Amino acid sequence: MPVNLLDIQKKLKGFGAQALARKEEIAVRQKEVTDLIQGYAHRLDELKARVSYAADVVRHLRCALPVDEPLDTVVPKPPLPKKFTVMAADGSQINPSRHAQVAFCVINVGLIKMVRGSGLTPEIFTQSQLLDYDSLFTPSGVLISEGMVALKRDLREREALADLAEDLLLPAISMTDGPLELYREPQETREFEKTLDQYLGVLKRLHEQGLMTLGYVDKPGSSLIGQLLELVELSDQDLEAYSHRQRKFAGVNDVSLLSDLLVNPGDRSAIFAIHSETSQRFKGDLALHFFYLNVGTPGKTHLARVEIPAWVACDHDLVGVLQAVLTEQTCIMGSRPYPYILHRAHEVAVVTLPEHQHVEEMIVAEFDRRGISVDEKSNKQYHKDLDRTKTRYQG
Template sequence: MALDFQQIYRKIKEIAAGEGRRQERLADLRRRARDLLREHAHHVDELRRRVALAREYDPGLRCASPVNEPLDTRVPAPASVKEVTLLAVDGSQAAPDRHAALQYALLNVGAIVLRANSNNSPEVRTVSDLLFGEALFFEDAPMGEGLLSLQRDLKERLLLDDWTKDLSTPVIALIDGPIELWGVKGTEDSGAYRKGLQQYLTVLSRLHTRGVILAGYVDKPGADLVVRLLEIAAVDESDLRDVRRQRPLRGVSDRWLFGEPGKPLLKAGERSAVFAMQSKSGTFYEGALSLHFFYLNVGTERHPWLARVEVPHWVAEDGEKLALLHAALLRQCRAMGARPYPYALHRAHEIAVVSYDEKAQVEQMLSIELRRQGVAPDERSYKQEAKERG
């Protein structure tokens, strides 16, 4: 049966009628956020103290914590920096489908290296894996999308580790998304996550030893990490006991705070202060591996575009490494024209993506080989058959 557009249109009218009021309220909150940023810009020590206190009441608190720069810091694009070797990695996956005739999963990781002072074509690598049978289970439970994503992320990091051994410094290694290894919701204490995390921490330690400039690039970020810090600054200290409910700026994003259309706090090419990441999982990343981030306006004066760039402490504390990363990201984004995004990450995605035709070919190859071994694939579900017949 087709979509009932009359019902949907009535809902659209309701949404549009209320959106004006919501935008007025949001404008007030945004003005308040900007005022708080100016008011507390230089209260770095006091803000760190408040974040530490709030963390005692809510260990799961996720927000920014200032390091040593004022909150409204604006660092312009470096005037001139040396060339770097740039490595980017991205991954894709195909999860098991219970309606399909064969139960399997695909993981594919792509990487590209752009070498400094080289006229040679970029080098690419691909790491592909097929999971079948017992490999689709962990701790007697079927592997879901979350655990599969964990394996993909870990393979990305391991490829970075392997390739950076042979690259001349300085090397910038880019990941699409956060550098923090995300666990599966509700299973952060699972054996799979703990094992993967330990492997990743070992990789990070090796990258640190090699002096690799590691960064995670988050395009169009939706987080409110700095806004959350401003909320902690705004409430009475006694109210921090219930910090999880203290959300006076709910709806305001960091992306708006630093990149408001028409009058962005960060001008084109500028980065923000570097902040420490306060999060529950951050307790695993200690010392040189602790997580930090900054915002970067990779857009133009007429069209600001904010990205969040996550870095480990060994990059955050090194001014030269930060400048190299800052400049390289701007060059990479300019290479993509009117829609700024790091060119190397775009290419890594193109290498990693698994097309529908490739997935179908893998399924056909697997089916043929199983039949050769006398193993008959299962049938597709009747639901899937009916959907494909239309």
């Protein structure tokens, strides 16, 4: 037996006790934050000023920034437009691996476009991109990281949406999974900068085409609102010593703060802007905003964070459409709310193991044709590949 359950068993009591104690601590803090929300609900200017002050003294500050809605705002779901377009893109990738016979990278993006109210079958697209061999290596000659590939993938997703965005029936909404904000810690800073510029260019294109874009964050763990209120609780001295590594309201996340407010399915919170280092690159119409949305069912609240650019956030009608459409999309998935269209984009994009192998075989064949020697698979990869299931005809 790989795990010695007796050893686990011995520690289980203490483990549970610790969890309980921690939960109680957090509950106390949460009460504090909730009270602060009540207290500062309408004191938006004070909060904005405090963030502005803190931005100068705290490195890597990351928090919510109120815009024009009180903190405890609850906006119920408006009615769904009769006809609209909803699109989603999702990507998957084959990361370059030193265990493989050859180094290669494929980014596969799945797209789906559904015109609700039309009765038409949604359209499905896939875009598969084999990255240039040259782009697989950093200037230092090692293979690019998985994070870099992910960055390129996120860019491809938006590009793909922009490519499809002509002649759309409006209103039109496009979505991707995860934040709109690119938040990576890549070593390849130069490459990141280049990619980010391209990314912003695409967002701009989307804006020009009138295609609303959003990033859907399921089960968000962030505590942007808690961090905002921490700023007002701390003295200026404390603020100087503030570090996001040692927080006053640690463990109190936004979802737990808002769950009691957004009780009805379709309810959204106030819209906040995001203050962060990266978000500073998203300027003007593209400035990053977010709100929380209850995509759950009656009696079972489930909050998602929705990230949108400023041009959408500023137009409450557009936000209303988005709110209604997202609620419907998540509702389609029944007891496990998640935007249907996003799930479908993911399904389309997924690269299966056989496909992976097939592409690899194609590349190896091309290398052979050109007389390029091909490494053997690593033994680790060889044994992984052995485990394949087959089915047999049984009448």
